[in-house]
Amino acid sequence: MVSRLVRTYLRPHLGRLIAAIACMVVAAGTTAAFTQLMKPIIQEIFVNKNPAMLWPIAFMTLLVFLARGLASYGQAVLMSHIGLAIMARIQTEMFHRLMHTELGFFNSNSPGQLVSRFVNDVQMMRNSVAETLTGLGKHALTLVALVGVMFYEDWLLATVAFIAFPTAVLPIVRIGKKMRKVSGRTQQHLGDLTTTLDEAFQGMRSVKAYGMEERETERAESSIGRVFKLMLKAARVQNVLTPVMEVLGGLAIVAVLIYGGNQVISGEKQAGAFFAFITALLLAYEPLKRLAKLNNQLQRGLAAAQRVFSLIDRQPTLQERPDARPLRLTAGEVELDDVSFRYANTEEKALHGVRLRAPAGKTCALVGASGAGKSTVFNLIPRFYDVEDGAVRIDGQDVRDLTVASLRSQLAVVSQEVMLFDATVRENIAYGRPDASERDVVQAAEASGAADFIAALPDGYDTHVGPRGARLSGGQRQRVAIARAMLKDAPILLLDEATSALDTESERKVQNALATLMRGRTAIVIAHRLSTVRDAEVIYVLDKGRVVESGDHNELLAKRGAYARLYAMQFATDGSSGAGGAAAETAADETAADETAEQESDPAAAPTNKTASA
């Protein structure tokens, strides 16, 4: 991992790194030079009391410190540049990888965990890279220079001073290992914390509606507590070295004082030389301590790097074939041929041998109870997931043989869960076609019945819709989403009809917009409206992942089977509120009527009670 960091990420900054090292050499040199200044300071000023030397020594000292200041500045800025550039590159690579990762991955990796890797882990890596390089450069160089001075001054005294330091190596290595483990766990818990926060903030409406503020606070508190404990543990582990190094430092000074002091007293050594030595020893102590702790920092960085690289290196399980061809759309017929499918980590198949044909340019409706597999069918057509058995074909071409871009460019998806981005209305409409002209955008808005409300917004098409489109109403959001699909002008439409609580007026507008959108296109619709099922060329009734019936509305009603029952339950209200007594035709079926009553008394079990699942 270290060699990868060096080869891939550090190499492009070689020039800057060399300049930084040059600065470090200067900084280390000036530190050593200062110890040499101690000799004339003590000897000439304090012992010989020579006034002629005062100004030159003072000037030299100033020069040394000036050089040290400039070199340290240069080094710090250059190292920050390298660290930040590496961080930005890793973040970009990570994002790029995630953009091309299959959808299933996001079912098991929460946004919070992923955000945490972007922020916390990458930050940890950056600190580690910067500290390690600075440590190895500046501190090691300074140490070498100072130790050099000490050996030059008196090699015997230097040996006495450093004799005990190698004993610190063993604890350094052991503590480093422990640090890596603790740090890895801390990063994991930081990810959990981000998830908790993300869920609470995203779900603020539900939190408040259910009065769960206290419960969420407790959840956050316990998550914060876990991170706190681990960080405390890390701090304890990391600082175990401090007493070890202090004791060793104390021993060195005492040994030098006794041995060197004796030499000064007996007149063997000059006071100036002794002070130069002691200064070097004292100055060496700081970089030595830093170097001892460097391994900890390195291990923390490596723990973070492991998490980051595991994401960057992950191969998407759903990939384009090397010989993939672009989709050649002729009519726009969609077919599921004996398709079986199972979501990762589930026992039960979501689809069993589903055969389904959506005729070109016509509407095909999917109906069925909640969990029957309707959204799963939708997931397979744009190849968000691959089938386990069978095949999904568009105009006879297996979607697995096609380039993903060509496949998805021919599909427009309008789901219940409308996703608007925190941008202007215009940008949201043009989301699938950023190069669309103003005229196209306005036309799409007009066709989807969104133009009127957009005109009434404070800045018209330039109005910002807020996070997830929060500043628009539910119906407005849906019409913007329909305009988006309209602008994309794809020949095949996957439409999850909304049942969300829209008032009759908005509902009618959305419905009109959808009718316009569907005209002339192959539309596969998860149907919740009477008008849709009645006008559909073919209706497929799904139950527990199987197609149990198919045909047009009248054929299916005549069968008096699953559809007739569902119809009575699901579309009864729609029928009675103006759809022309169609519901009455079948509601006469006693079983159906009974079931309707049951469903009404238990809303949680009603098939129309949808929870967003796509």
Ligand SMILES: Nc1ncnc2c1ncn2[C@@H]1O[C@H](COP(=O)(O)OP(=O)(O)OP(=O)(O)O)[C@@H](O)[C@H]1O
């Ligand atoms: N991402 C997923 N991971 C695991 N299982 C899933 C996933 N999505 C759906 N399922 C399961 O697959 C089955 C079919 O679900 P699907 O969402 O296709 O039903 P649906 O007919 O669209 O339901 P609804 O009308 O409630 O949206 C269900 O049993 C569901 O629990």
